[in-house]
Amino acid sequence: MSGIGTWTALAIGAPLASLAAAAPAHAESADALAIHAGAVIAVPGERVLGPSTIVVRGGRIAEIAPGHIDVAGARAIDLKDRTLLPGLIDTHVHFSFAPETKLWSAAIDTPEDVALFAFSNAKKTLEAGFTTVRDVGSDGYSIHALRDAINEGIVTGPRIFLSGTSLSIVGGHGDMSGLNRKATEALYPYDYTGACTGADECALRVREAAKYGADLIKITSTGGIMSQQARGLGQHLSDAELASIVTTAHGLGLKVAAHAHGGAGVAASVRAGVDSIEHGTWLDDATAKLMAERGTWLVPTLGLLDGRKEDDASPEVRAKMAEARRVAGRNIQLAVRYKVKFAFGTDAGVSPHGQNARQFRLMVEQGPMTPIAALRSATVDAAALLGQSESLGTIEIGKYADMIAVEGDPARDITVLERVSAVIKDGRVITRDRR
Missing domain, CATH: 2.30.40.10 (Urease, subunit C, domain 1)
Structure with missing residues (x-):
C-alpha cells in the first residue's frame, strides 16, 4: 500500500x-x-x-x-x-417521455405512471454507462421526486440535474398544442406549462422553478421540430423576455439552457447571455463565432431524430424533420471550426433511452472530431457545463x-x-x- x-x-x-x-x-x-x-x-x-x-x-x-x-x-x-x-454524462434528456409517447398521454397517465416510466428510462440510461444526466424538460414534479429518491439511495439511477417544465411563449414549443381548446385547457393549464408573456411574468416563472427545486432553467427560444405547428422555428421569446429570464436565473445562481433551432432564435439567445444552446440546428457562422467569444456552450443533439419515422408524424412535423435531416451535423461542424465549447447531449426521450452512446459515432463522423474529443464532451466538458468539475467528469x-x-x-x-x-x-x- x-x-x-x-x-x-x-x-x-x-x-x-x-x-x-x-x-x-x-x-x-x-x-x-x-x-x-x-x-x-x-x-x-x-x-x-x-x-x-x-x-x-x-x-x-x-x-x-x-x-x-x-x-x-x-x-x-x-x-x-x-x-x-x-x-458518461448526457446533458440533454427527457425521462418523462419516449418516442412512442402520444400527444394525448396526459389524459391517461397519472403522476405515478409518469414517475415509474421515468424510473424505467433512468435505469436504461444508467445501465448504458451514463451515470449523470441533465433532464431539461419533464412535466410536473415526477422527475423531482425521482432525482431526490436517487440521491437519497431509495432507488438506483443516474445523478440527475433538472430544469422541470420548460419556459415558453403561449402556444410555443413548451406550451402544448395540437388538441382542441377544452382538452388543452383541462390537461395543460397555462401556469402548468411554464408559458409566460412579458419580462415580469417570465421572471416570475424562473423564481417559481427555483422555489420548487430546479437545478437550472430551460427555455424554448424557438419552436420545435416535433411540436404540432407549421410555424415556429424562428425566434419566440422576445429580447426583453430573454434578458429577464437570464438576469433572474443568474441572480439565483441558476444556468439557462435554451432550446433553439432557427438561426434568429439561436442568435438572440446568445446575445441575451444564455449558458447553453440546445440543438442549434440552423446555427450559422456569425453566431458560432459569437458563441466562441462569449463562452456559450452548444449541446448539439445529433441523435435528435433517431427512432423517429416521418410517416408517423403530421404533415407539418414531417416537413420540419426532413429539413432538419438535410442540415444534420452542420452545428457540430461549426462548433469544431470556431472552437465553440460543446457538451454531449442526445435528446433521449425524443430519441430512444438507453441508446445514448450512439451519438459518439455521429460526432466523429459529422464533426469531424477525434474520438477523444467526443469522449471529453461527455466527461470533462459535460461536467464543466454542469458546474460540477470538482466532483464529476x-x-x-x-x-x-x-x-x-x-x-x-x-x-x-x-x-x-x-x-x-x-x-x-x-x-x-x-x-x-x-x-
Missing part, C-alpha cells in the same frame, strides 16, 4: 454538499472497492494509465496505484482485460466513484462505448459482464 500515495497525481477540492451519494439498495456494495483495470483513461485527452488499481471508499475515489495490488478490507473487482473510463482522487469499463480502446474505436461491460456509480457496481 505504500506505493499508492506516490502514484496519485490527481487530487481535487472538497465535494459539493448539495450532492448526496446514492446507495442503491439492489446494487452490489461494499465499504471499500479495489478495481483492477487493464488501462485507465482517467482524464480523457491526457496520458492513459496502464494496469492500475483504483481504490474506492465511501463512494469516492480514495487512491490510484500502478499495477494490480491487494487492498486490505476491500472487495476486488476484476476488470484486468478492460479499459476504465469516467462515468474524470477519475481523480476525491471525486465521485462514477466509472465505466469497455472492451477495447475508445480512442481507436468510439463505438466501444455502445457496449459497456461494467457500470459503477458512487462506488457501487450497478452492472458488469461477469465473463
Whole structure:
C-alpha cells in the first residue's frame, strides 16, 4: 500500500454538499472497492494509465496505484482485460417521455405512471454507462421526486440535474398544442406549462422553478421540430423576455439552457447571455463565432431524430424533420471550426433511452472530431457545463466513484462505448459482464 500515495497525481477540492451519494439498495456494495483495470483513461485527452488499481471508499475515489495490488478490507473487482473510463454524462434528456409517447398521454397517465416510466428510462440510461444526466424538460414534479429518491439511495439511477417544465411563449414549443381548446385547457393549464408573456411574468416563472427545486432553467427560444405547428422555428421569446429570464436565473445562481433551432432564435439567445444552446440546428457562422467569444456552450443533439419515422408524424412535423435531416451535423461542424465549447447531449426521450452512446459515432463522423474529443464532451466538458468539475467528469482522487469499463480502446474505436461491460456509480457496481 505504500506505493499508492506516490502514484496519485490527481487530487481535487472538497465535494459539493448539495450532492448526496446514492446507495442503491439492489446494487452490489461494499465499504471499500479495489478495481483492477487493464488501462485507465482517467482524464480523457491526457496520458492513459496502464494496469492500475483504483481504490474506492465511501463512494469516492480514495487512491490510484500502478499495477494490480491487494487492498486490505476491500472487495476486488476484476476488470484486468478492460479499459476504465469516467462515468458518461448526457446533458440533454427527457425521462418523462419516449418516442412512442402520444400527444394525448396526459389524459391517461397519472403522476405515478409518469414517475415509474421515468424510473424505467433512468435505469436504461444508467445501465448504458451514463451515470449523470441533465433532464431539461419533464412535466410536473415526477422527475423531482425521482432525482431526490436517487440521491437519497431509495432507488438506483443516474445523478440527475433538472430544469422541470420548460419556459415558453403561449402556444410555443413548451406550451402544448395540437388538441382542441377544452382538452388543452383541462390537461395543460397555462401556469402548468411554464408559458409566460412579458419580462415580469417570465421572471416570475424562473423564481417559481427555483422555489420548487430546479437545478437550472430551460427555455424554448424557438419552436420545435416535433411540436404540432407549421410555424415556429424562428425566434419566440422576445429580447426583453430573454434578458429577464437570464438576469433572474443568474441572480439565483441558476444556468439557462435554451432550446433553439432557427438561426434568429439561436442568435438572440446568445446575445441575451444564455449558458447553453440546445440543438442549434440552423446555427450559422456569425453566431458560432459569437458563441466562441462569449463562452456559450452548444449541446448539439445529433441523435435528435433517431427512432423517429416521418410517416408517423403530421404533415407539418414531417416537413420540419426532413429539413432538419438535410442540415444534420452542420452545428457540430461549426462548433469544431470556431472552437465553440460543446457538451454531449442526445435528446433521449425524443430519441430512444438507453441508446445514448450512439451519438459518439455521429460526432466523429459529422464533426469531424477525434474520438477523444467526443469522449471529453461527455466527461470533462459535460461536467464543466454542469458546474460540477470538482466532483464529476474524470477519475481523480476525491471525486465521485462514477466509472465505466469497455472492451477495447475508445480512442481507436468510439463505438466501444455502445457496449459497456461494467457500470459503477458512487462506488457501487450497478452492472458488469461477469465473463
